[in-house]
Amino acid sequence: MNAAMLLAHLWAAILGLLLGSIPFGLLLTRAAGLGDIRSIGSGNIGATNVLRTGNKKLAAATLALDFLKGAAAVWLAASLFGPETVGIAAVAAVLGHCHPPWLAFRGGKGVATALGVFLALAWPVFVAAGLTWLAMAKISRISSASALTGMLVAALVAWAWGGWPLFWPVALIVAYVFLRHHENIARLLAGTEPRIGQGK
Numbered sequence: 001m002n003a004a005m006l007l008a009h010l011w012a013a014i015l016g017l018l019l020g021s022i023p024f025g026l027l028l029t030r031a032a033g034l035g036d037i038r039s040i041g042s043g044n045i046g047a048t049n050v051l052r053t054g055n056k057k058l059a060a061a062t063l064a065l066d067f068l069k070g071a072a073a074v075w076l077a078a079s080l081f082g083p084e085t086v087g088i089a090a091v092a093a094v095l096g097h098c099h100p101p102w103l104a105f106r107g108g109k110g111v112a113t114a115l116g117v118f119l120a121l122a123w124p125v126f127v128a129a130g131l132t133w134l135a136m137a138k139i140s141r142i143s144s145a146s147a148l149t150g151m152l153v154a155a156l157v158a159w160a161w162g163g164w165p166l167f168w169p170v171a172l173i174v175a176y177v178f179l180r181h182h183e184n185i186a187r188l189l190a191g192t193e194p195r196i197g198q199g200k
Contacts, residue, residue: 012077012085013092019073020096024065025050046108070116087169090117109180111147129154141195144184
């Protein structure tokens, strides 16, 4: 990799981190007078926790904006720095959401942002993950189980659709989303994971 390409990858990483780190859940709940979203439920800034405020519109807005920032990071990186940089921007956007520097690196769990990234990288990956998520949510009514199943399907479709160039950023994102959900996985195994809209 030459110096110009290395610099392009660096700028794509910075772009992804900055866009991903915008804490829409926190900003929206504060603007609505609901206080600090980090003080309730799971304490994270994502749409699932915003839903625990009882405000479905804010939760939907958080989901949409977290999704769009992931997609925007990839699209902008491709436009500004070249298509070779999209994988770096994709991973960086999810990391930025999970660890925003403005919030002491304590953010969300990355699912909505990951879905936005998947749409921008390859729409079949997004469609497969999104439909799986929705189907599992309807069946199980457990957000984490739905999200994690969708992530696994995304990795499989990425490999089948685009091979290694598409698989590596998707697989890294999926692995990190699973890591962020380690407490949820423990509760799922114990049968104590709450259903959508309830508890942690």
